[in-house]
Amino acid sequence: MSPQPFGRIHLGLILLALANMVPAVEVEQSWHLLAIAFLCAVASLLLMRPDGTSRMPEWGIHAMIGTAGAFLLFEMFAPHDEPTVHIIDLAHFMMFLGCCKFFDLKGYRDYGLVATISFLLLVISGFASGSPLFGLVLIIDLTFGLAWLLSFQSMRAADLILAQRAAVFVPEAAPLRKATLGPRRKAFIVPATLIAITLSLFAGLIFLAVPRGWGKGLFVRIQGVMPTSVTAFSGDITLEDGNIIEDDTPVMKVTLRLNGRVVDDQEITPYLRGMTFERYERGRWETREKKAETIQLDDAGNAPPLTRLGAPKPTHQVLEQQVWLDNLSSGALFALYPPMEFTSTDIGKMRVKEADLCLQTDERPRKGVRYTVRTVRNLSADERVILDPPPENPNRPMRLSAIHPEVRRYAREFFSRYGDPSDPAQRRRLAQRLCEHLSGGEYEYSLSRGARLGGSDPVKDFLFRHKRGHCEYFASAMTVLCQAAGIPARIVNGYMGGEYDTTGGFFQFRQRDAHAWVEVFLSDEGWIAFDPSPIAQTRLARQEEGWPATFSRMLDQLQFKWSTLIVAFDAESWYTLVESLGAWVEKIQKGDSANGRGITVLSILWGPDELPLWQRFFYWLLLVLMIAFILLVLRALGIVSLMLKENVESGRRGRQARVRQAEARFYDRLVLLLANKGYVKLSHLSPMEFACDLARANRDFAELPLLTEWYYTAQYGRRTLSPAQSTRIKAFLGRLREDASFGNRTDAS
Numbered sequence: 001m002s003p004q005p006f007g008r009i010h011l012g013l014i015l016l017a018l019a020n021m022v023p024a025v026e027v028e029q030s031w032h033l034l035a036i037a038f039l040c041a042v043a044s045l046l047l048m049r050p051d052g053t054s055r056m057p058e059w060g061i062h063a064m065i066g067t068a069g070a071f072l073l074f075e076m077f078a079p080h081d082e083p084t085v086h087i088i089d090l091a092h093f094m095m096f097l098g099c100c101k102f103f104d105l106k107g108y109r110d111y112g113l114v115a116t117i118s119f120l121l122l123v124i125s126g127f128a129s130g131s132p133l134f135g136l137v138l139i140i141d142l143t144f145g146l147a148w149l150l151s152f153q154s155m156r157a158a159d160l161i162l163a164q165r166a167a168v169f170v171p172e173a174a175p176l177r178k179a180t181l182g183p184r185r186k187a188f189i190v191p192a193t194l195i196a197i198t199l200s201l202f203a204g205l206i207f208l209a210v211p212r213g214w215g216k217g218l219f220v221r222i223q224g225v226m227p228t229s230v231t232a233f234s235g236d237i238t239l240e241d242g243n244i245i246e247d248d249t250p251v252m253k254v255t256l257r258l259n260g261r262v263v264d265d266q267e268i269t270p271y272l273r274g275m276t277f278e279r280y281e282r283g284r285w286e287t288r289e290k291k292a293e294t295i296q297l298d299d300a301g302n303a304p305p306l307t308r309l310g311a312p313k314p315t316h317q318v319l320e321q322q323v324w325l326d327n328l329s330s331g332a333l334f335a336l337y338p339p340m341e342f343t344s345t346d347i348g349k350m351r352v353k354e355a356d357l358c359l360q361t362d363e364r365p366r367k368g369v370r371y372t373v374r375t376v377r378n379l380s381a382d383e384r385v386i387l388d389p390p391p392e393n394p395n396r397p398m399r400l401s402a403i404h405p406e407v408r409r410y411a412r413e414f415f416s417r418y419g420d421p422s423d424p425a426q427r428r429r430l431a432q433r434l435c436e437h438l439s440g441g442e443y444e445y446s447l448s449r450g451a452r453l454g455g456s457d458p459v460k461d462f463l464f465r466h467k468r469g470h471c472e473y474f475a476s477a478m479t480v481l482c483q484a485a486g487i488p489a490r491i492v493n494g495y496m497g498g499e500y501d502t503t504g505g506f507f508q509f510r511q512r513d514a515h516a517w518v519e520v521f522l523s524d525e526g527w528i529a530f531d532p533s534p535i536a537q538t539r540l541a542r543q544e545e546g547w548p549a550t551f552s553r554m555l556d557q558l559q560f561k562w563s564t565l566i567v568a569f570d571a572e573s574w575y576t577l578v579e580s581l582g583a584w585v586e587k588i589q590k591g592d593s594a595n596g597r598g599i600t601v602l603s604i605l606w607g608p609d610e611l612p613l614w615q616r617f618f619y620w621l622l623l624v625l626m627i628a629f630i631l632l633v634l635r636a637l638g639i640v641s642l643m644l645k646e647n648v649e650s651g652r653r654g655r656q657a658r659v660r661q662a663e664a665r666f667y668d669r670l671v672l673l674l675a676n677k678g679y680v681k682l683s684h685l686s687p688m689e690f691a692c693d694l695a696r697a698n699r700d701f702a703e704l705p706l707l708t709e710w711y712y713t714a715q716y717g718r719r720t721l722s723p724a725q726s727t728r729i730k731a732f733l734g735r736l737r738e739d740a741s742f743g744n745r746t747d748a749s
């Protein structure tokens with residue numbers, strides 16, 4: 001037997017399975033797999049007959065399962081651009097296996113298998129997901145999923161009873177008493193409930209544990225599952241041909257405060273530096289300094305001053321950057337120029353390169369990191385010059401690039417039209433002319449480039465032939481031309497612009513915001529940034545409007561709060577929250593002590609007055625969860641008390657059964673055989689009342705009152721039954737056990 005096709009159990013299972021697939025595909029943004037699963041679910045419904053069988057042939061289902069296995073082998077063992085994570089590969093295989101079972105839901109075992117796959121997918125998602133979608137699906141499993149499981153087990157228990165009755169040829173007209181189903185239903189519901197709650201709690205525990213690094217060394221490869229594209233930040237710059245696809249995957253969120261005031265995109269266009277490169281050779285850039293001195297952070301997470309200027313002076317405008325970086329795989333700690341102070345409790349060591357003041361770390365935590373960088377905006381000319389050594393420093397001279405002769409000739413011709421590049425006083429104006437020339441329209445920004453001539457230099461090919469490319473081509477061309485003319489320059493890669501979230505007050509940076517620009521050294525100003533790429537102006541003007549953009553920003557805000565308040569909620573965050581709530585409670589008590597009211601219900605429901613709207617929403621959510629948890633604990637205590645009471649009563653009944661007289665034990669077999677026939681003795685009926693009711697309803701049971709009298713005589717009168725009585729009892733029990741038609745007649749004649 002199986003649930004009714006297109007019924008609530010059938011449709012509920014498909015919806016539950018699809019919901020549990022969402023976090024597994026969200027980890028790698030592989031939404032096409034979810035689309036395939038949805039199409040399989042729709043196709044399975046269209047191909048299902050009214051009797052529950054599928055029009056899909058058996059060989060078709062077997063072919064689908066074989067394809068799923070082949071896909072698993074491909075993901076696990078085929079060469080890929082990035083290292084594969086086997087647990088995510090297993091999740092994809094389980095998804096496809098569930099899709100195959102959509103077409104093969106023949107019985108309760110098939111339904112149970114799909115439900116098990118759904119709950120296991122949630123557990124797997126807990127290892128790698130850092131999205132609010134995981135929390136949403138977890139709530140769905142604990143509510144809708146648990147309700148579905150209880151309904152499924154109840155229906156299965158009822159069908160099992162009907163099957164057992166059919167096996168002993170009990171007519172369908174015989175009533176199915178609730179007393180018959182009740183104990184068996186409990187026998188299924190209790191384990192099913194415990195399994196569902198256990199799996200959900202286990203998934204939640206994994207979700208809380210993995211981002212915090214618990215079980216170090218066990219899930220090392222799970223981090224870094226998020227996909228990267230060629231538009232993302234990279235530890236090197238190599239000019240390559242081919243098509244590039246932008247990636248919308250979030251990378252980090254940055255809040256900027258100038259002297260304590262939040263700064264938006266109208267005041268600043270953030271250029272967050274990652275690495276610098278100074279030497280170019282045939283399409284590849286090399287960095288100036290590979291290593292730098294390691295700086296140990298103190299117990300409070302503070303690093304010593306990062307520059308020779310020391311800490312910011314009172315006359316400086318301090319620009320504070322609070323960065324939430326999702327992935328530290330590159331080792332770069334992105335920051336505005338120049339970084340002066342650094343603070344972080346998520347890493348213990350960092351490095352600052354003296355040659356360019358780029359921040360890096362060798363640590364690779366398996367979660368996102370938080371750090372704060374303070375810089376200044378109103379440095380004097382002398383301060384800017386001594387920030388990092390000039391390229392003419394004899395201790396660390398700039399390494400000259402291998403520049404093509406045609407590019408050198410072009411650089412001399414270009415700068416000769418506007419001035420003398422050997423004169424330091426003219427270098428800013430000349431660099432600005434070159435920047436305007438590259439971004440002025442002759443050169444096209446494009447993520448798609450045709451193949452260059454074999455063996456040709458990429459910069460030469462960009463300047464004279466294709467005249468199209470992405471930001472790395474524009475920055476490389478300007479840097480090489482400046483160096484060819486004797487103007488010290490270097491290329492910088494990092495992130496630029498981002499999208500400002502007016503709701504949360506932060507800049508959202510995505511993979512597509514990875515960018516490359518140029519820094520030119522001016523003797524009286526230090527290193528000054530220039531951006532020759534036309535995409536810079538395009539990005540500044542691409543702020544989207546309308547309800548889709550507003551909704552997208554709301555989702556980003558939700559993701560940000562989920563990451564900061566849930567995923568990154570560690571011991572320190574817990575201590576801070578408890579300390580804040582304790583101070584709030586103390587404040588309420590002091591404020592209400594004069595009236596003798598203490599903490600009122602209204603003050604608890606409203607929460608601290610200092611909380612902004614979004615924090616108050618999370619406070620209310622936390623309050624609801626606490627109330628639900630208290631009710632759940634009370635409910636669990638009630639269930640435990642009932643279980644203890646039942647065990648005590650069972651033990652008591654067991655002791656009573658052990659004192660049953662030997663001559664009266666036939667009555668236990670009699671009651672059991674009657675129950676198998678569908679006639680269950682209710683607890684409020686005495687043995688004689690039960691016997692008389694059956695005797696009046698069925699002539700086959702006319703002897704039951706007499707047998708019950710003999711039971712009374714043997715059990716309570718402690719008398720021995722005669723051989724004739726024992727023979728008659730055995731004959732009645734034999735007929736009741738062996739004759740399937742015995743007891744089926746309902747007339748009392």
